[in-house]
Amino acid sequence: MKRIIIIGAGASGLFCAIKCKELIHNVDVIVLEANKQPLKKLLATGNGRCNLSNKSLSFDQYNGEITKSIQDIISQFDDQKEFLAEGLLTKWMGNLLYPASEQAKSVAEVLLDRAHYLGLSILTEQTVISVKPNSQGYKVICEHANYEADFVIMAMGSQAGLLSTENNRQKIIGDLLPMVPFKESLTQMYTSPVLKSLKGVRVKADVQLMDGDELLSCEKGELLFTDYGVSGICVMQLSRFYKPGCHLEIDMMPTFTEEELAAIVNASPLTHPLTGLVNTKIEQYLSKNKDPLKTLKNLKLSVTGLRDYKTSQVMQGGVVVRALTENLESKRHAGLFVIGELLNVTGNCGGYNLHFAFASAKHVACAIEGIINA
Ligand SMILES: Cc1cc2nc3c(=O)[nH]c(=O)nc-3n(C[C@H](O)[C@H](O)[C@H](O)COP(=O)(O)OP(=O)(O)OC[C@H]3O[C@@H](n4cnc5c(N)ncnc54)[C@H](O)[C@@H]3O)c2cc1C
Structure with missing residues (x-):
């Protein structure tokens, strides 16, 4: 059985894990999370209401590397349809999409309920220290355990908002992938x-x-x-x-x-x-x-x-998109993928960042399904 390891149980990591389990039969998916609980940042979004997306998904609301494939990922993802399929009803408030409950907590509970139902392993307080390619795939090294994987999906987000205990992203990425240094964005x-x-x-x-x-x-x-x-x-x-x-x-x-x-x-x-x-x-x-x-x-x-990253909503910068294929897979290391805010794609306020986190997550799950079922 193929094993997928996802680093980070934030919005992108957890959604990607759910999609991998739904789309691919007979696959082992493990999510490694440094925090004590998954989805900590998601709970703080939209002042606790979680602004999931925006009606006007124009690309000038994003900066970083908005390549043709990133544009396709952004425009092809239908949040309302996707969330309804997971059991979450959403509603528009003006141009902004929110859960019908207007609670970030219900988004988190829906995703965790789905994860539990699908039998996902979400291992918390598992800080990944490094990822080493080897002849079988990858060795993912944590403080107290190591894991072998056929596919690794990096979903470590950024340090914005100080909602992650870990800030060793640059070290893990090391020389596996080029990175534009993070800098504060969407801040006072x-x-x-x-x-x-x-x-x-x-x-x-x-x-x-x-x-x-x-x-x-x-x-x-x-x-x-x-x-x-x-x-x-x-x-x-x-x-x-x-x-x-x-x-x-x-x-x-x-x-x-x-x-x-x-x-x-x-x-x-x-x-x-x-x-x-x-x-x-x-x-x-x-x-x-x-x-x-x-x-x-x-x-x-x-x-x-x-003001610094502690009060920023996102960080600009991240993994260089041009170092990845249109499936967000490393051009140099097959089987290594990057999703969410860790990529050099940053949206404005108004649901653009969560939209991209979920959209890139689904895109990679579909790509891995294609590889496994080829
Ligand atoms: C206060 C606030 C409000 C916001 N409101 C909105 C909003 O309403 N709408 C919107 O679109 N966007 C909003 N954003 C931005 C949005 O939350 C992020 O862009 C989005 O959460 C990114 O998702 P992600 O999964 O890529 O990263 P994250 O949500 O940052 O998740 C990354 C996860 O990886 C884990 N991790 C990191 N390093 C390691 C490691 N070494 N080992 C294991 N795990 C690791 C982290 O602990 C974290 O759980 C807001 C941000 C903040 C801070």
């Missing part, structure tokens, strides 16, 4: 000045990330002032384009032009007209400002850095 920004008086204030803003006069990227959405700088979905999206020395230009009232606001202020019967227009903390901040309306429409903050 440190700013100068830090507007501490606005801490906790949320504004629906138009935000531009600028490098001098050059626009790096722009986003619309909720921005949150914090005691270190700024946060919020739009800030996290912009963090992908961070360059040292860049700055933010924030329009805190995008639905009005400066002229329209001036007309509203001039016609106001109030002593402090901005009180009737904006959050009281913003009003207090602007009242000390020489040109409050200009600042309201174009608040400039230097970005002094990004």
Whole structure:
């Protein structure tokens, strides 16, 4: 009987294991997980609700190496159909796909229930230290045990979110596969000045990330002032384009032009007209400002850095896609596959990363089925 070892029981690893068991008869699938429990990161996704995918799966929502085969993997996977087949009902909330229960916990429970039913071995507190190709296939070496395998699937994700006890990915990959070094993405920004008086204030803003006069990227959405700088979905999206020395230009009232606001202020019967227009903390901040309306429409903050991996949702970088076949199998080492966030494919906020984790997992399970049944 052929044996498949999957390293990592996160979203991609566990889904891939389930698909391997469903698709391939008479196969031994073992999942090795460093944490005490599987799916720890999945439970934290979407603020505990698990944003599984997005209606608009356009490729510009991803960065890294979005090759033709990665595009096919992204566009061919139908999350709703796949999850329904596993017993999980999903629903759209705007463009975002969530479990019908709106609980990440139910996604985890469904996957674990399926894994149990299919007789998968999920071995927790099994930190893989290295993977060595040999004449039979691979030797997977853990701290306290070794395993022989015909196929190895690396699904170790990234250190983003500090939800994995292990961070030895680069060491395991070693010289088996080339890797683009990981760097933080989808994270908050440190700013100068830090507007501490606005801490906790949320504004629906138009935000531009600028490098001098050059626009790096722009986003619309909720921005949150914090005691270190700024946060919020739009800030996290912009963090992908961070360059040292860049700055933010924030329009805190995008639905009005400066002229329209001036007309509203001039016609106001109030002593402090901005009180009737904006959050009281913003009003207090602007009242000390020489040109409050200009600042309201174009608040400039230097970005002094990004917060680290502990607060990032994903890491950019990972295993070089071009070192793999279109089946995500190493070109140099037959039988060695890579899936999920460990690949140099990173999505935006909005379900893109989980979509890719599940889609790449199914793709590899189908590829291995093809090899075994050839
Ligand atoms: C707070 C937060 C919220 C997020 N929300 C969303 C969201 O709503 N929607 C979305 O699309 N994406 C979201 N993401 C991103 C998404 O969770 C990840 O991209 C996705 O989980 C990646 O899945 P993965 O299986 O590739 O990796 P992971 O989920 O990181 O799983 C990898 C597993 O491998 C294990 N492992 C690592 N090294 C070893 C080793 N040496 N030996 C054994 N096991 C090892 C880890 O412990 C881990 O369990 C969020 C991320 C965070 C941090």
